[in-house]
Amino acid sequence: MSELAHGAHPQGFAHQFEDIEQQRDAGRLGMWTFLVTEILFFGGMFTSYIIYRLLHLPSFVQGSHQLIVKFGATNTAVLIFSSLTMALAIRSAQTGKKKGTIIFWLILTMILGAAFIAIKLRFEWYRDWTEGLIPGVHWFYNGPHAPGVKMFMCFYFFMTGLHAIHMVVGLGILTVLVIMTARDKFSSEYYSPLEISGLYWHFVDIVWIFLFPLLYLIGGRY
Amino acid sequence: MSTAVAELHEAPTEPRVNYLNATYGIRSWLLTLDHKRIGLLYLGSITLMFFVGGMAAVLMRLHLTEPQGALFEPETYNKMFSTHGIIMVFFFLVPSIPATLGNFLIPLMIGARDVAFPRLNLMSWYIFITGASLALFATLSGGVDTGWTFYPPYSSTYSHTNVTIVALGVFVAGFSSILTGLNFIVTIHKMRAPGMTWFRLPLFIWALYATSLIFVLGTPVIAITLFLLGMERILHVGIFDPAVGGDPLLFQHLFWFYSHPAVYIMILPGMGVVSELITAFSRKKIFGYAFVAFSSLSIAIISFIVWGHHMFVTGQSIYAGLVFSVLSFLVAIPSAVKVFNWTATLYKGSISYEAPMLYALGFIGLFTIGGLTGLFLASLATDVHLNGTYFIVAHFHYVMVGGAVMAYMGGLHFWWPKITGRLYPDLWARIAAAIIFLGFNLTFFPQFVLGYLGMPRRYAIYPQEFQVLNVMSSAGASILGIGYVIPLIYLIWSMRYGPPAGPNPWGAKGLEWTIQSPPLTENFEKIPIVTEDAYNYGSGASSV
Numbered sequence: 001m002s003e004l005a006h007g008a009h010p011q012g013f014a015h016q017f018e019d020i021e022q023q024r025d026a027g028r029l030g031m032w033t034f035l036v037t038e039i040l041f042f043g044g045m046f047t048s049y050i051i052y053r054l055l056h057l058p059s060f061v062q063g064s065h066q067l068i069v070k071f072g073a074t075n076t077a078v079l080i081f082s083s084l085t086m087a088l089a090i091r092s093a094q095t096g097k098k099k100g101t102i103i104f105w106l107i108l109t110m111i112l113g114a115a116f117i118a119i120k121l122r123f124e125w126y127r128d129w130t131e132g133l134i135p136g137v138h139w140f141y142n143g144p145h146a147p148g149v150k151m152f153m154c155f156y157f158f159m160t161g162l163h164a165i166h167m168v169v170g171l172g173i174l175t176v177l178v179i180m181t182a183r184d185k186f187s188s189e190y191y192s193p194l195e196i197s198g199l200y201w202h203f204v205d206i207v208w209i210f211l212f213p214l215l216y217l218i219g220g221r222y
Numbered sequence: 223m224s225t226a227v228a229e230l231h232e233a234p235t236e237p238r239v240n241y242l243n244a245t246y247g248i249r250s251w252l253l254t255l256d257h258k259r260i261g262l263l264y265l266g267s268i269t270l271m272f273f274v275g276g277m278a279a280v281l282m283r284l285h286l287t288e289p290q291g292a293l294f295e296p297e298t299y300n301k302m303f304s305t306h307g308i309i310m311v312f313f314f315l316v317p318s319i320p321a322t323l324g325n326f327l328i329p330l331m332i333g334a335r336d337v338a339f340p341r342l343n344l345m346s347w348y349i350f351i352t353g354a355s356l357a358l359f360a361t362l363s364g365g366v367d368t369g370w371t372f373y374p375p376y377s378s379t380y381s382h383t384n385v386t387i388v389a390l391g392v393f394v395a396g397f398s399s400i401l402t403g404l405n406f407i408v409t410i411h412k413m414r415a416p417g418m419t420w421f422r423l424p425l426f427i428w429a430l431y432a433t434s435l436i437f438v439l440g441t442p443v444i445a446i447t448l449f450l451l452g453m454e455r456i457l458h459v460g461i462f463d464p465a466v467g468g469d470p471l472l473f474q475h476l477f478w479f480y481s482h483p484a485v486y487i488m489i490l491p492g493m494g495v496v497s498e499l500i501t502a503f504s505r506k507k508i509f510g511y512a513f514v515a516f517s518s519l520s521i522a523i524i525s526f527i528v529w530g531h532h533m534f535v536t537g538q539s540i541y542a543g544l545v546f547s548v549l550s551f552l553v554a555i556p557s558a559v560k561v562f563n564w565t566a567t568l569y570k571g572s573i574s575y576e577a578p579m580l581y582a583l584g585f586i587g588l589f590t591i592g593g594l595t596g597l598f599l600a601s602l603a604t605d606v607h608l609n610g611t612y613f614i615v616a617h618f619h620y621v622m623v624g625g626a627v628m629a630y631m632g633g634l635h636f637w638w639p640k641i642t643g644r645l646y647p648d649l650w651a652r653i654a655a656a657i658i659f660l661g662f663n664l665t666f667f668p669q670f671v672l673g674y675l676g677m678p679r680r681y682a683i684y685p686q687e688f689q690v691l692n693v694m695s696s697a698g699a700s701i702l703g704i705g706y707v708i709p710l711i712y713l714i715w716s717m718r719y720g721p722p723a724g725p726n727p728w729g730a731k732g733l734e735w736t737i738q739s740p741p742l743t744e745n746f747e748k749i750p751i752v753t754e755d756a757y758n759y760g761s762g763a764s765s766v
Contacts, residue, residue, distance in 0.1 A: 014340075015335065015336075015744075016334065016335045016336035016337070016338070016340060016413070017413075018749065022412055022413075025412050026338040026339075026408050026409075026411075026412040026413070029407070029408045029411055029412060030338065030339060030404060030405075030408045033404045033407050033408065033438055034404055036438060036439070037400050037404065037438050037439075037441075037442050038442070040438075040439055040440075040442040040443055041442035041443075041445060041446060042446075043442075043443070044442065044443040044445075044446030044447060044476055044479075045446050047476075048446075048450065048461075048472060048476070051469070051472060052467070052468075052469070052472075055467065055469070056467055059467075135457060135459040136456070136457025136458060136459045137457065147460070147466040147467050148467055150459060150460070150466070151459070151460065151461070151466070151467055151468070154453075154457075154459050154461060158449075158450075158453065
């Protein structure tokens with residue numbers, strides 16, 4: 001099939017594909033593959049964390065007690081809710097709702113994402129700073145199991161930090177999606193960017209679903 | 223073959239429009255989305271890295287001509303072998319065949335206009351260049367002396383060289399690998415032409431598919447590992463420091479979880495190239511297509527469960543060692559399947575010995591030696607004797623240089639007429655292939671003996687009795703160096719002065735040979751419909 005045989009292409013169609021269906025499949029597979037990469041990326045960190053936790057169990061339990069569960073729990077709820085609003089944004093595009101509706105859900109998702117980061121910064125990391133719980137930078141902890149607690153806090157900051165970076169990237173993507181929606185780039189025929197960005201957003205959410213119990217909860221049971 | 227070449231010299235002319243002359247100017251290259259041009263951008267950058275890394279190797283071999291060391295202080299020597307390893311592994315071997323030939327050929331071989339994500343493809347190159355620049359900058363501004371493996375606690379606590387910048391460079395370049403692998407996986411799944419079923423794909427595509435799986439699954443882990451190392455160097459929090467509860471062995475586990483599969487990132491694409499070369503120059507269908515295809519996948523899978531064989535003598539549990547030893551032996555099976563199938567393909571083929579074929583045959587022999595000596599190292603008892611000696615150096619150079627680089631050179635010579643539309647002087651190419659083969663063996667075979675006799679690797683000095691073998695090795699290295707410079711000269715020469723190649727100078731099968739050389743920017747005027755299996759030689763249409 002030559003380029004000419006197609007006539008008018010739908011919006012967002014890229015030249016290297018034969019039809020929009022192929023493009024949509026490619027985008028979806030690309031994002032899933034990327035998420036597999038991300039699982040291995042966080043996986044290296046999770047593995048290290050779990051190994052050190054097993055090696056230094058009492059210290060890591062002690063470390064876990066430095067975190068405040070209610071903020072972690074609030075943030076978990078915020079993120080789960082943001083996944084819902086993201087899904088609703090995609091659903092609105094799929095069913096051909098007005099662009100105002102799509103933008104509403106996208107912006108609500110962004111607000112929730114920003115709220116997550118705000119809670120993390122203001123009530124958790126800032127407090128860690130004031131209490132001297134930041135290893136290598138601002139460290140005044142002198143309770144029991146000091147070296148192990150330091151190791152725990154290291155992994156806490158690496159893991160939640162990496163996760164927060166992914167959230168910020170997600171907010172950037174959402175901004176682009178809002179602009180694209182406002183410029184009528186999407187329709188019930190073509191909404192791939194929304195769909196695959198949604199996959200990413202849910203993935204970042206799921207990472208937190210694992211981080212929350214690993215860092216905040218399992219320590220409390222001993 | 224001589225008649226075929228004679229005919230071809232008069233017949234073909236340069237196609238008027240192609241991807242090389244479609245647009246002009248530096249911007250048209252630096253902002254290109256064409257997979258073929260991006261392949262060439264990679265070719266230029268990794269060639270530079272190859273000669274930088276090669277220069278370090280030549281200096282090391284010069285230094286080792288004398289037992290007390292001829293050139294450097296031991297500290298400088300340490301930086302030299304570290305630079306050589308880091309540049310060659312992360313900035314030449316890993317991207318070599320996938321990013322150049324793979325980028326150029328995947329869409330052509332499967333009948334597509336481009337890779338699935340051309341923008342991402344260009345971005346991969348820029349990421350690679352960023353990583354490579356960081357590594358080069360670190361090398362020039364004082365160097366790094368940890369070896370390419372960055373083992374803590376030396377790298378995290380004691381080394382005062384540019385470890386952080388180099389690790390950052392490798393970290394960054396890793397994302398280029400990940401995105402390239404992702405792009406290839408999606409392209410191979412979704413962009414195949416009508417009729418191009420999985421079992422009609424050229425075996426080069428299968429090999430790159432397996433490679434891409436490792437890119438995507440392995441590289442993120444080295445990224446995290448180097449991130450932890452960098453953080454440890456910056457914050458001194460003791461992640462790998464046993465004094466405060468850290469574990470240096472954890473670094474080695476994470477490092478080899480990527481770096482052992484990375485060995486197969488380097489060799490699998492080479493195996494794919496060799497399957498193409500062997501069939502083209504023996505004019506036969508590959509023997510046991512499905513076996514060769516699945517052996518690539520099984521190598522990729524097994525590669526992820528053998529990393530512990532790098533740690534037999536580091537204090538790993540002996541039972542873990544046993545398991546890793548047995549699993550490592552498993553890799554020999556798919557590797558041997560490939561070697562046997564190539565040999566069976568040669569049997570009763572009508573073989574000709576153009577330069578690419580010389581490289582392919584060299585690959586089979588040298589890879590076999592490299593592979594078999596790997597079994598010595600996978601055995602717990604012999605490994606205790608051989609670990610950390612020149613035996614290991616020789617083993618992995620037989621696989622990486624005798625295998626991967628040989629295949630890369632063979633592939634480059636095979637597809638050069640397609641890439642540039644020009645022929646290079648075949649006689650010079652054969653001479654260079656022979657020089658490389660001889661120089662290579664003279665360099666590395668003595669190292670097997672040195673290692674067996676007990677000369678440790680990474681030392682700037684050695685006892686007097688090892689001098690003869692070391693001088694042999696250094697002599698070989700200078701021959702090898704000349705062997706690599708000759709192709710650089712005649713390939714560049716051929717771009718301007720070589721005779722036009724025509725669409726299919728080798729009479730080879732495969733979609734890439736059905737179109738003009740150099741190809742159009744959009745590759746195919748009309749997307750082809752595939753009706754036959756790969757390597758369908760002997761069904762007419764061949765020119766010999």
